[in-house]
Amino acid sequence: MIIADDEPITRMGLQSLEWEKEGFELVGLGANGLEALELIRAIQPDLVLTDIKMPGLDGLALMELIQAENPSVKWVFITAYHQLDYAMTAIKLGAVGFVLKPTDPDEIMLACRKAKQMIEEDRKRNELELGLRHQLKEYSFTLQGMLVPEGEISKLNEVIAQIMDYIELNYMQEMTIAKVADMLHYHPDYLSRLFKKETGENFSDTLTRIRMQKAVDMLADPQIKVFEIASRVGIRDSRYFGQMFKKHYGQTPNDFRKQLFSRHDERGGHLNDT
Incomplete structure:
Protein backbone atom coordinates (compact mmCIF):
# COMPACT_ATOMS: atom_id res chain seq x y z
CA MET A 1 0.00 0.00 0.00
CA GLU A 120 -7.65 -11.02 -2.00
CA GLU A 121 -10.89 -11.89 -3.80
CA ASP A 122 -9.54 -10.31 -7.01
CA ARG A 123 -6.32 -12.33 -6.70
CA LYS A 124 -8.18 -15.61 -6.21
CA ARG A 125 -10.35 -14.87 -9.22
CA ASN A 126 -7.33 -13.96 -11.35
CA GLU A 127 -5.47 -17.09 -10.26
CA LEU A 128 -8.49 -19.22 -11.16
CA GLU A 129 -8.77 -17.59 -14.59
CA LEU A 130 -5.03 -17.98 -15.18
CA GLY A 131 -5.17 -21.64 -14.23
CA LEU A 132 -8.10 -22.25 -16.57
CA ARG A 133 -6.32 -20.48 -19.44
CA HIS A 134 -3.19 -22.58 -18.81
CA GLN A 135 -5.22 -25.79 -18.85
CA LEU A 136 -6.95 -24.77 -22.08
CA LYS A 137 -3.59 -23.93 -23.66
CA GLU A 138 -2.10 -27.29 -22.67
CA TYR A 139 -5.21 -29.07 -23.96
CA SER A 140 -4.97 -27.18 -27.25
CA PHE A 141 -1.30 -28.05 -27.68
CA THR A 142 -2.01 -31.70 -26.87
CA LEU A 143 -4.78 -31.89 -29.47
CA GLN A 144 -2.40 -30.47 -32.04
CA GLY A 145 0.32 -32.95 -31.06
CA MET A 146 2.68 -30.13 -30.13
CA LEU A 147 3.08 -30.13 -26.35
CA VAL A 148 5.63 -27.37 -25.74
CA PRO A 149 8.60 -28.18 -23.44
CA GLU A 150 8.96 -26.06 -20.30
CA GLY A 151 12.24 -24.56 -21.53
CA GLU A 152 10.60 -23.43 -24.76
CA ILE A 153 7.72 -21.78 -22.85
CA SER A 154 10.28 -19.85 -20.78
CA LYS A 155 11.98 -18.68 -23.99
CA LEU A 156 8.65 -17.53 -25.45
CA ASN A 157 7.85 -15.59 -22.29
CA GLU A 158 11.21 -13.87 -22.54
CA VAL A 159 10.47 -12.86 -26.13
CA ILE A 160 7.14 -11.31 -25.10
CA ALA A 161 8.86 -9.44 -22.25
CA GLN A 162 11.42 -8.07 -24.71
CA ILE A 163 8.64 -6.83 -26.98
CA MET A 164 6.80 -5.12 -24.10
CA ASP A 165 10.01 -3.43 -22.95
CA TYR A 166 10.72 -2.26 -26.49
CA ILE A 167 7.22 -0.75 -26.85
CA GLU A 168 7.50 1.00 -23.48
CA LEU A 169 10.83 2.60 -24.45
CA ASN A 170 10.03 3.39 -28.10
CA TYR A 171 6.28 4.09 -28.26
CA MET A 172 7.02 7.58 -29.62
CA GLN A 173 8.67 6.11 -32.72
CA GLU A 174 7.03 4.64 -35.80
CA MET A 175 6.63 0.96 -34.98
CA THR A 176 5.29 -2.19 -36.62
CA ILE A 177 5.34 -5.86 -35.76
CA ALA A 178 7.52 -6.36 -38.86
CA LYS A 179 10.15 -3.99 -37.48
CA VAL A 180 10.16 -5.70 -34.09
CA ALA A 181 10.28 -9.14 -35.72
CA ASP A 182 13.29 -8.11 -37.77
CA MET A 183 15.04 -6.87 -34.65
CA LEU A 184 14.39 -10.15 -32.81
CA HIS A 185 15.07 -12.32 -35.89
CA TYR A 186 11.58 -13.83 -36.14
CA HIS A 187 9.12 -14.05 -39.01
CA PRO A 188 6.49 -11.26 -38.62
CA ASP A 189 3.51 -13.60 -39.00
CA TYR A 190 4.85 -16.02 -36.40
CA LEU A 191 5.67 -13.23 -33.93
CA SER A 192 2.25 -11.64 -34.44
CA ARG A 193 0.46 -14.93 -33.66
CA LEU A 194 2.75 -15.59 -30.68
CA PHE A 195 2.14 -12.14 -29.23
CA LYS A 196 -1.64 -12.49 -29.53
CA LYS A 197 -1.58 -15.97 -28.02
CA GLU A 198 0.56 -14.97 -25.01
CA THR A 199 -0.96 -11.53 -24.23
CA GLY A 200 -4.52 -11.82 -25.51
CA GLU A 201 -4.01 -8.59 -27.51
CA ASN A 202 -2.86 -7.79 -31.01
CA PHE A 203 0.50 -6.01 -31.19
CA SER A 204 -1.15 -2.88 -32.62
CA ASP A 205 -3.77 -2.81 -29.83
CA THR A 206 -1.06 -3.05 -27.16
CA LEU A 207 0.94 -0.27 -28.81
CA THR A 208 -2.16 1.94 -29.01
CA ARG A 209 -3.07 1.26 -25.36
CA ILE A 210 0.39 2.29 -24.15
CA ARG A 211 0.36 5.38 -26.37
CA MET A 212 -3.03 6.41 -24.99
CA GLN A 213 -1.79 5.98 -21.41
CA LYS A 214 1.16 8.26 -22.16
CA ALA A 215 -1.22 10.76 -23.79
CA VAL A 216 -3.33 10.90 -20.62
CA ASP A 217 -0.21 11.86 -18.65
CA MET A 218 0.58 14.69 -21.07
CA LEU A 219 -2.99 16.02 -21.10
CA ALA A 220 -2.53 16.84 -17.42
CA ASP A 221 0.06 19.44 -18.50
CA PRO A 222 -1.75 22.50 -19.96
CA GLN A 223 1.44 23.68 -21.66
CA ILE A 224 1.42 20.80 -24.15
CA LYS A 225 -0.95 21.22 -27.09
CA VAL A 226 -2.99 18.26 -28.27
CA PHE A 227 -1.29 18.05 -31.66
CA GLU A 228 2.08 18.03 -29.86
CA ILE A 229 0.89 15.15 -27.66
CA ALA A 230 -0.10 13.20 -30.76
CA SER A 231 3.40 13.58 -32.17
CA ARG A 232 5.05 12.76 -28.85
CA VAL A 233 3.23 9.44 -28.59
CA GLY A 234 4.19 8.45 -32.12
CA ILE A 235 1.01 9.39 -34.02
CA ARG A 236 1.82 11.99 -36.68
CA ASP A 237 -1.80 12.63 -37.73
CA SER A 238 -3.46 14.59 -34.91
CA ARG A 239 -6.96 13.89 -36.29
CA TYR A 240 -6.31 10.16 -36.24
CA PHE A 241 -4.90 10.54 -32.71
CA GLY A 242 -8.15 12.21 -31.64
CA GLN A 243 -10.19 9.37 -33.12
CA MET A 244 -8.09 6.74 -31.38
CA PHE A 245 -8.26 8.57 -28.04
CA LYS A 246 -12.05 8.85 -28.24
CA LYS A 247 -12.36 5.18 -29.14
CA HIS A 248 -10.19 4.28 -26.14
CA TYR A 249 -11.63 6.64 -23.48
CA GLY A 250 -15.03 7.61 -24.86
CA GLN A 251 -14.22 11.29 -25.30
CA THR A 252 -11.90 13.54 -27.29
CA PRO A 253 -8.53 14.65 -25.86
CA ASN A 254 -9.82 18.23 -25.49
CA ASP A 255 -12.96 17.08 -23.67
CA PHE A 256 -10.88 14.85 -21.40
CA ARG A 257 -8.59 17.79 -20.58
CA LYS A 258 -11.51 20.17 -19.96
CA GLN A 259 -13.16 17.67 -17.63
CA LEU A 260 -9.93 17.14 -15.73
CA PHE A 261 -9.30 20.87 -15.31
CA SER A 262 -12.92 21.74 -14.51
CA ARG A 263 -12.87 19.31 -11.60
CA HIS A 264 -9.67 20.89 -10.36
CA ASP A 265 -11.17 24.37 -10.65
CA GLU A 266 -14.20 23.24 -8.67
CA ARG A 267 -11.91 21.97 -5.93
CA GLY A 268 -9.64 25.02 -6.03
CA GLY A 269 -6.60 23.09 -7.29
CA HIS A 270 -4.33 23.34 -10.32
CA LEU A 271 -2.75 20.46 -12.14
CA ASN A 272 0.56 22.18 -12.61
CA ASP A 273 1.03 23.47 -9.06
CA THR A 274 4.37 22.57 -7.50
Whole structure:
Protein backbone atom coordinates (compact mmCIF):
# COMPACT_ATOMS: atom_id res chain seq x y z
CA MET A 1 0.00 0.00 0.00
CA ILE A 2 0.90 3.67 -0.45
CA ILE A 3 -0.10 6.58 1.80
CA ALA A 4 -0.45 10.14 0.50
CA ASP A 5 -1.17 13.22 2.63
CA ASP A 6 0.25 16.74 2.49
CA GLU A 7 0.13 17.21 6.28
CA PRO A 8 3.39 15.84 7.83
CA ILE A 9 1.79 15.10 11.21
CA THR A 10 -1.07 13.17 9.62
CA ARG A 11 1.34 11.34 7.35
CA MET A 12 3.53 10.31 10.28
CA GLY A 13 0.49 9.21 12.25
CA LEU A 14 -0.76 7.03 9.41
CA GLN A 15 2.72 5.60 8.92
CA SER A 16 2.92 4.58 12.58
CA LEU A 17 -0.17 2.35 12.47
CA GLU A 18 0.40 -1.41 12.77
CA TRP A 19 0.09 -2.15 9.07
CA GLU A 20 2.21 -5.32 9.05
CA LYS A 21 0.13 -6.79 11.86
CA GLU A 22 -2.94 -6.26 9.66
CA GLY A 23 -1.31 -7.93 6.67
CA PHE A 24 -0.29 -4.78 4.78
CA GLU A 25 3.12 -3.74 3.51
CA LEU A 26 3.62 0.04 3.47
CA VAL A 27 5.90 0.69 0.49
CA GLY A 28 5.67 4.45 -0.07
CA LEU A 29 4.70 7.85 1.38
CA GLY A 30 3.66 10.80 -0.77
CA ALA A 31 3.62 14.42 0.46
CA ASN A 32 1.34 15.54 -2.39
CA GLY A 33 -0.61 14.19 -5.33
CA LEU A 34 2.24 14.41 -7.82
CA GLU A 35 4.59 12.45 -5.54
CA ALA A 36 1.86 9.87 -5.05
CA LEU A 37 1.38 9.59 -8.82
CA GLU A 38 5.07 8.83 -9.34
CA LEU A 39 5.08 6.30 -6.49
CA ILE A 40 1.99 4.48 -7.75
CA ARG A 41 3.37 4.18 -11.26
CA ALA A 42 6.75 2.99 -10.02
CA ILE A 43 5.54 0.53 -7.37
CA GLN A 44 2.09 -0.57 -8.66
CA PRO A 45 0.50 -0.96 -5.20
CA ASP A 46 -2.70 -2.83 -4.43
CA LEU A 47 -4.07 -0.08 -2.16
CA VAL A 48 -3.78 3.72 -1.92
CA LEU A 49 -4.81 5.54 1.27
CA THR A 50 -4.92 9.23 0.41
CA ASP A 51 -6.22 12.62 1.43
CA ILE A 52 -8.73 14.11 -0.99
CA LYS A 53 -7.42 17.69 -0.73
CA MET A 54 -3.75 17.93 -1.73
CA PRO A 55 -1.66 20.48 -3.67
CA GLY A 56 -0.58 19.81 -7.23
CA LEU A 57 -2.93 16.90 -7.87
CA ASP A 58 -5.83 16.17 -5.54
CA GLY A 59 -7.03 12.71 -4.60
CA LEU A 60 -9.89 12.46 -7.09
CA ALA A 61 -7.76 13.55 -10.07
CA LEU A 62 -5.06 11.12 -8.90
CA MET A 63 -7.58 8.30 -8.81
CA GLU A 64 -8.93 9.18 -12.27
CA LEU A 65 -5.47 9.15 -13.84
CA ILE A 66 -4.48 5.83 -12.27
CA GLN A 67 -7.82 4.16 -13.01
CA ALA A 68 -7.22 4.78 -16.72
CA GLU A 69 -3.95 2.84 -16.38
CA ASN A 70 -4.60 0.30 -13.62
CA PRO A 71 -8.23 -0.10 -12.57
CA SER A 72 -7.35 -2.89 -10.11
CA VAL A 73 -5.88 -0.46 -7.54
CA LYS A 74 -8.15 0.01 -4.52
CA TRP A 75 -8.70 3.45 -2.96
CA VAL A 76 -9.55 4.69 0.56
CA PHE A 77 -9.89 8.45 1.04
CA ILE A 78 -9.40 10.74 4.01
CA THR A 79 -11.64 13.81 3.96
CA ALA A 80 -13.07 16.64 6.05
CA TYR A 81 -16.78 17.20 6.72
CA HIS A 82 -16.99 20.08 4.22
CA GLN A 83 -15.53 17.83 1.49
CA LEU A 84 -18.13 15.07 1.77
CA ASP A 85 -19.45 15.76 -1.72
CA TYR A 86 -15.99 14.92 -3.10
CA ALA A 87 -15.92 11.75 -1.00
CA MET A 88 -19.25 10.67 -2.46
CA THR A 89 -17.88 11.33 -5.95
CA ALA A 90 -14.93 9.09 -5.07
CA ILE A 91 -17.32 6.30 -4.05
CA LYS A 92 -19.17 6.65 -7.36
CA LEU A 93 -15.83 6.36 -9.16
CA GLY A 94 -15.15 3.07 -7.38
CA ALA A 95 -13.39 3.95 -4.10
CA VAL A 96 -13.72 1.35 -1.34
CA GLY A 97 -14.59 3.97 1.27
CA PHE A 98 -13.60 7.14 3.09
CA VAL A 99 -12.63 8.21 6.61
CA LEU A 100 -13.53 11.58 8.11
CA LYS A 101 -11.05 13.92 9.80
CA PRO A 102 -9.97 13.91 12.54
CA THR A 103 -8.99 10.39 11.62
CA ASP A 104 -9.77 7.47 13.90
CA PRO A 105 -7.20 4.64 13.56
CA ASP A 106 -9.92 2.02 14.03
CA GLU A 107 -12.02 3.49 11.21
CA ILE A 108 -8.98 3.67 8.94
CA MET A 109 -8.17 0.01 9.59
CA LEU A 110 -11.80 -0.99 9.06
CA ALA A 111 -11.85 0.64 5.63
CA CYS A 112 -8.46 -0.81 4.70
CA ARG A 113 -9.48 -4.30 5.83
CA LYS A 114 -12.45 -4.06 3.49
CA ALA A 115 -10.07 -3.09 0.67
CA LYS A 116 -7.77 -6.00 1.61
CA GLN A 117 -10.64 -8.46 1.38
CA MET A 118 -11.53 -7.15 -2.10
CA ILE A 119 -7.87 -7.40 -3.20
CA GLU A 120 -7.65 -11.02 -2.00
CA GLU A 121 -10.89 -11.89 -3.80
CA ASP A 122 -9.54 -10.31 -7.01
CA ARG A 123 -6.32 -12.33 -6.70
CA LYS A 124 -8.18 -15.61 -6.21
CA ARG A 125 -10.35 -14.87 -9.22
CA ASN A 126 -7.33 -13.96 -11.35
CA GLU A 127 -5.47 -17.09 -10.26
CA LEU A 128 -8.49 -19.22 -11.16
CA GLU A 129 -8.77 -17.59 -14.59
CA LEU A 130 -5.03 -17.98 -15.18
CA GLY A 131 -5.17 -21.64 -14.23
CA LEU A 132 -8.10 -22.25 -16.57
CA ARG A 133 -6.32 -20.48 -19.44
CA HIS A 134 -3.19 -22.58 -18.81
CA GLN A 135 -5.22 -25.79 -18.85
CA LEU A 136 -6.95 -24.77 -22.08
CA LYS A 137 -3.59 -23.93 -23.66
CA GLU A 138 -2.10 -27.29 -22.67
CA TYR A 139 -5.21 -29.07 -23.96
CA SER A 140 -4.97 -27.18 -27.25
CA PHE A 141 -1.30 -28.05 -27.68
CA THR A 142 -2.01 -31.70 -26.87
CA LEU A 143 -4.78 -31.89 -29.47
CA GLN A 144 -2.40 -30.47 -32.04
CA GLY A 145 0.32 -32.95 -31.06
CA MET A 146 2.68 -30.13 -30.13
CA LEU A 147 3.08 -30.13 -26.35
CA VAL A 148 5.63 -27.37 -25.74
CA PRO A 149 8.60 -28.18 -23.44
CA GLU A 150 8.96 -26.06 -20.30
CA GLY A 151 12.24 -24.56 -21.53
CA GLU A 152 10.60 -23.43 -24.76
CA ILE A 153 7.72 -21.78 -22.85
CA SER A 154 10.28 -19.85 -20.78
CA LYS A 155 11.98 -18.68 -23.99
CA LEU A 156 8.65 -17.53 -25.45
CA ASN A 157 7.85 -15.59 -22.29
CA GLU A 158 11.21 -13.87 -22.54
CA VAL A 159 10.47 -12.86 -26.13
CA ILE A 160 7.14 -11.31 -25.10
CA ALA A 161 8.86 -9.44 -22.25
CA GLN A 162 11.42 -8.07 -24.71
CA ILE A 163 8.64 -6.83 -26.98
CA MET A 164 6.80 -5.12 -24.10
CA ASP A 165 10.01 -3.43 -22.95
CA TYR A 166 10.72 -2.26 -26.49
CA ILE A 167 7.22 -0.75 -26.85
CA GLU A 168 7.50 1.00 -23.48
CA LEU A 169 10.83 2.60 -24.45
CA ASN A 170 10.03 3.39 -28.10
CA TYR A 171 6.28 4.09 -28.26
CA MET A 172 7.02 7.58 -29.62
CA GLN A 173 8.67 6.11 -32.72
CA GLU A 174 7.03 4.64 -35.80
CA MET A 175 6.63 0.96 -34.98
CA THR A 176 5.29 -2.19 -36.62
CA ILE A 177 5.34 -5.86 -35.76
CA ALA A 178 7.52 -6.36 -38.86
CA LYS A 179 10.15 -3.99 -37.48
CA VAL A 180 10.16 -5.70 -34.09
CA ALA A 181 10.28 -9.14 -35.72
CA ASP A 182 13.29 -8.11 -37.77
CA MET A 183 15.04 -6.87 -34.65
CA LEU A 184 14.39 -10.15 -32.81
CA HIS A 185 15.07 -12.32 -35.89
CA TYR A 186 11.58 -13.83 -36.14
CA HIS A 187 9.12 -14.05 -39.01
CA PRO A 188 6.49 -11.26 -38.62
CA ASP A 189 3.51 -13.60 -39.00
CA TYR A 190 4.85 -16.02 -36.40
CA LEU A 191 5.67 -13.23 -33.93
CA SER A 192 2.25 -11.64 -34.44
CA ARG A 193 0.46 -14.93 -33.66
CA LEU A 194 2.75 -15.59 -30.68
CA PHE A 195 2.14 -12.14 -29.23
CA LYS A 196 -1.64 -12.49 -29.53
CA LYS A 197 -1.58 -15.97 -28.02
CA GLU A 198 0.56 -14.97 -25.01
CA THR A 199 -0.96 -11.53 -24.23
CA GLY A 200 -4.52 -11.82 -25.51
CA GLU A 201 -4.01 -8.59 -27.51
CA ASN A 202 -2.86 -7.79 -31.01
CA PHE A 203 0.50 -6.01 -31.19
CA SER A 204 -1.15 -2.88 -32.62
CA ASP A 205 -3.77 -2.81 -29.83
CA THR A 206 -1.06 -3.05 -27.16
CA LEU A 207 0.94 -0.27 -28.81
CA THR A 208 -2.16 1.94 -29.01
CA ARG A 209 -3.07 1.26 -25.36
CA ILE A 210 0.39 2.29 -24.15
CA ARG A 211 0.36 5.38 -26.37
CA MET A 212 -3.03 6.41 -24.99
CA GLN A 213 -1.79 5.98 -21.41
CA LYS A 214 1.16 8.26 -22.16
CA ALA A 215 -1.22 10.76 -23.79
CA VAL A 216 -3.33 10.90 -20.62
CA ASP A 217 -0.21 11.86 -18.65
CA MET A 218 0.58 14.69 -21.07
CA LEU A 219 -2.99 16.02 -21.10
CA ALA A 220 -2.53 16.84 -17.42
CA ASP A 221 0.06 19.44 -18.50
CA PRO A 222 -1.75 22.50 -19.96
CA GLN A 223 1.44 23.68 -21.66
CA ILE A 224 1.42 20.80 -24.15
CA LYS A 225 -0.95 21.22 -27.09
CA VAL A 226 -2.99 18.26 -28.27
CA PHE A 227 -1.29 18.05 -31.66
CA GLU A 228 2.08 18.03 -29.86
CA ILE A 229 0.89 15.15 -27.66
CA ALA A 230 -0.10 13.20 -30.76
CA SER A 231 3.40 13.58 -32.17
CA ARG A 232 5.05 12.76 -28.85
CA VAL A 233 3.23 9.44 -28.59
CA GLY A 234 4.19 8.45 -32.12
CA ILE A 235 1.01 9.39 -34.02
CA ARG A 236 1.82 11.99 -36.68
CA ASP A 237 -1.80 12.63 -37.73
CA SER A 238 -3.46 14.59 -34.91
CA ARG A 239 -6.96 13.89 -36.29
CA TYR A 240 -6.31 10.16 -36.24
CA PHE A 241 -4.90 10.54 -32.71
CA GLY A 242 -8.15 12.21 -31.64
CA GLN A 243 -10.19 9.37 -33.12
CA MET A 244 -8.09 6.74 -31.38
CA PHE A 245 -8.26 8.57 -28.04
CA LYS A 246 -12.05 8.85 -28.24
CA LYS A 247 -12.36 5.18 -29.14
CA HIS A 248 -10.19 4.28 -26.14
CA TYR A 249 -11.63 6.64 -23.48
CA GLY A 250 -15.03 7.61 -24.86
CA GLN A 251 -14.22 11.29 -25.30
CA THR A 252 -11.90 13.54 -27.29
CA PRO A 253 -8.53 14.65 -25.86
CA ASN A 254 -9.82 18.23 -25.49
CA ASP A 255 -12.96 17.08 -23.67
CA PHE A 256 -10.88 14.85 -21.40
CA ARG A 257 -8.59 17.79 -20.58
CA LYS A 258 -11.51 20.17 -19.96
CA GLN A 259 -13.16 17.67 -17.63
CA LEU A 260 -9.93 17.14 -15.73
CA PHE A 261 -9.30 20.87 -15.31
CA SER A 262 -12.92 21.74 -14.51
CA ARG A 263 -12.87 19.31 -11.60
CA HIS A 264 -9.67 20.89 -10.36
CA ASP A 265 -11.17 24.37 -10.65
CA GLU A 266 -14.20 23.24 -8.67
CA ARG A 267 -11.91 21.97 -5.93
CA GLY A 268 -9.64 25.02 -6.03
CA GLY A 269 -6.60 23.09 -7.29
CA HIS A 270 -4.33 23.34 -10.32
CA LEU A 271 -2.75 20.46 -12.14
CA ASN A 272 0.56 22.18 -12.61
CA ASP A 273 1.03 23.47 -9.06
CA THR A 274 4.37 22.57 -7.50
